[in-house]
């Protein structure tokens with residue numbers, strides 16, 4: 001199929017290290033579903049990046065690619081409008097990763113705060129793979145081969161997008177002879193190949209997880225890898241267990257103790273997901289004065305979350321029964337993504353004077 005639409009292009013995606021969770025929903029997925037009509041959307045499942053931390057578990061990565069595809073479909077991504085595709089099936093991404101890696105000084109890469117956070121929070125120590133450091137460069141290629149106008153992501157991706165912007169400027173200056181004084185928005189107009197993209201953050205930039213703080217005392221972000229997530233495929237019982245066991249204010253032992261709403265996932269979740277703002281404000285005031293129990297507030301939250309997640313879970317069950325269909329969505333999305341990526345690769349090789357045949 002050839003994509004004929006003339007809409008602005010959008011690229012974003014996920015690493016297949018598990019199923020999608022509420023952090024993905026408010027950080028990016030919700031935006032994606034809403035933007036499908038106005039944008040030509042490409043959703044990458046970054047399976048090569050999953051190898052950075054799970055190289056010894058390839059079957060899990062495979063399963064997770066299918067899981068994420070089903071999560072997308074269940075959340076409302078429509079394969080008639082949008083392309084869902086597998087990273088390792090897009091050779092142009094790997095080819096461009098090598099060329100882009102030359103445009104990023106090594107010390108610059110090591111200053112990337114998300115890399116530092118991930119090494120700490122995922123407990124990678126100092127034994128992480130060389131490829132772990134390469135993945136942000138790979139992500140630059142994931143994005144740039146699609147030359148998108150919009151990239152909706154969570155806050156942890158901002159440093160990677162900043163690198164993407166730097167690489168785009170550098171490439172355009174070196175190989176397309178764009179003046180370094182050019183404003184970011186004007187690079188394409190001045191003859192550049194790659195746009196200097198602005199990230200688009202979701203309504204919650206960084207949703208916290210259900211467990212307490214990490215080693216640095218701050219609440220950790222909800223993450224597939226950190227065992228602190230409520231998944232879009234969780235059933236009502238699982239949601240109930242997770243919310244009932246969730247971290248709140250450790251200093252509060254009984255309902256009559258004054259509680260803190262700061263750094264308290266219970267209230268962060270109510271603020272993010274509960275549309276009954278009047279109840280939330282009143283309950284917060286009572287919580288701080290020692291007038292309402294954790295259990296009552298948690299029960300409310302369970303209702304709110306089940307209402308959001310249950311319709312997605314039910315839709316997902318249908319896809320689980322039809323893996324052939326899920327596979328065909330990926331196959332077609334990947335073919336369409338390759339059309340775009342290969343076009344960019346040729347243009348990039350032409351610009352770099354490395355097109356020989």
Ligand code: ATP
Pocket residue numbers: 013014015016017023024026027028152153154155156157204205206207208221222223224225226
């Ligand atoms: P992993 O633990 O394997 O890193 P993850 O849960 O961090 O997984 P990613 O696949 O790395 O998920 O991220 C996919 C997208 O979802 C990114 O744009 C990321 O910023 C966003 N995202 C992930 N977690 C959250 C969160 N807790 N809050 C907001 N956005 C998030």
Ligand code: MG
Pocket residue numbers: 223
């Ligand atoms: Mg992540």
